[in-house]
Amino acid sequence: MNMTMTFEQFCSHYDNEETCSQALFSARWPDGFICPRCSHRQYYCIRSRKLPLYECRSCGAQTSIRSGTIMEGSRTPLKLWFQAIFLHAAPQGISALRLASIIGTTYKTAWLICHKIRYAMSTAGSSELLTGLVRINCGVYGRPYNPTIYRHPQEQPLLIGGTIDNDRITHIKIKQVPDHHLIYDRITSEASHDFVKTLLHSATTDITIVIHKFSRHRYKPLIQLCNSATGWINNTFNGIGPKHLQSYLDQFCFGFNYANRNADPFENLLRHSAVFPTLTYPALIRREDRSLQRKRNYSEQLKSVS
Template sequence: MDFSSLSYEQFHNYFSTEDTCINFLIQTKWPEGFRCPHCEHRHAYVTTTRRLPLYECSRCRFQVSLLSGTIMEGSRTELRKWLLAIYLFSRTHIGTTAMELSTLIKVTYKTAWLILHKIRTSILQADNQCPLTGSVQINSAIYGKPFNPTVHKHPQEHLLLVGSSLNDSSEPTHIKIKHVIPSHPTNKHIAKNDLATFQKNHIEHTVKAIQTITGFYTSKRQRPLLEIAKQASTWMNTTFHGIGARHLQSYLDEFCYRINLTTSKIPVFENLIKRCIFNSTAITNLF
């Protein structure tokens, strides 16, 4: 089933019981049947008398719960609420807020915030595992208002570097937007070492073709990248009424995660649920 295309009501109705959610998670975690994380044996004794099934490897006796290694591990929140949260988070161009989530799944604001925070940690892992490759463009941008066309940075302006891999037609295929904190608070230019840090952390080391524009008013600036930064700003301002410096990076990562999957025509919910389930283990082929 293509869960990403379901409406909220359809999704809500499909995952109406904890048993449905448990079966869905088992199928997603072990699509080819149980595999012991310790010795890779394919058979386990299953205890089903608890809230969630517990698996004990029949060879090495290693015990693993359905939620081991997932972002849901240790949570007392019902699975159907977690799945609804991941579904709402997956909505392209929208996502969800802690306020909306707490109302829809009937949890406290604090719990909703924590759930979203956990989902964002799995996105951070996704971002770290996918450096930019091939032909790469980088352009500086600014998030925040008021727009201030002077040489000094306003405290509410935040410097960004927008990087993208390009296809043969020079169109962006995989985007990263990173918040750059200048060494001096009023510096409104991207320093060489900030650019070097971006390249080191977010571009594959073998990449040779990197085109970089860090001037804000040059005619060479790369408009498709600036347009994406503008879309990210609009989303953060309309959905969250603006984001402060402290959390800016995780919202930028969230925006890029969804837009990158959409560009690659990968269903967001299906990808995100795997990220959330395999949170603490190495996964590299989910893009």
């Protein structure tokens, strides 16, 4: 599906559940059906429901087209899911409020759909490591609210890494720096070591790391990309707190990385959405929220110097 297609054209093409079901089948099983239980390839198609069931001819396990995907357990029609995936694959992204008004769902439903799609983006990106010539810089989401060493709760220190090919950034990773890798507003070397360990290919040897805010050795294109991520999040979503910030950073990276490839972003995002299990609402709301603790720490720090 070419992303030069307008949203209206897209909706006209995927205008019913059968068309969407067939596309989801192809995205989930591009080489043909594989039974999730026994890996057998032959099946019976049961069409007594709105969406078909696939029954394995070997073990008898029945699989719905939604099970094992980010859409599992959702009562939202597939065509609305497809519209949401299309809009998330677009460079500008979309907020839950705007999505709800377009596809005609409640805000809560749209909000959960958005986070499930971002979860697919994050999961897909986690397996694609930086390699080759890699540069890593510190960054920040938000802005410095005070000139002291104490970090304001709305300042979120980041590390951004990029693969450089012929003076061009081809692949990026942006990660929040956890509190235990910070000393006041400074990023520790443990943070950069963890970044390298988890996000760079083990064979990568040409690595330059700069974690000091005002170092003249910072790689400016990475700093500009970090600022672009901040601007995109603020303009599209009116700002994000620390609890869910990482998923929005992952979405920015997903969009940037796929823009550098000759690959259709919708088809790639649909494929990821079809092979990764869903993010449940309880798991989503249990994500650690450090904002209240940061506010308490900040208040205590100010009292100690007053």
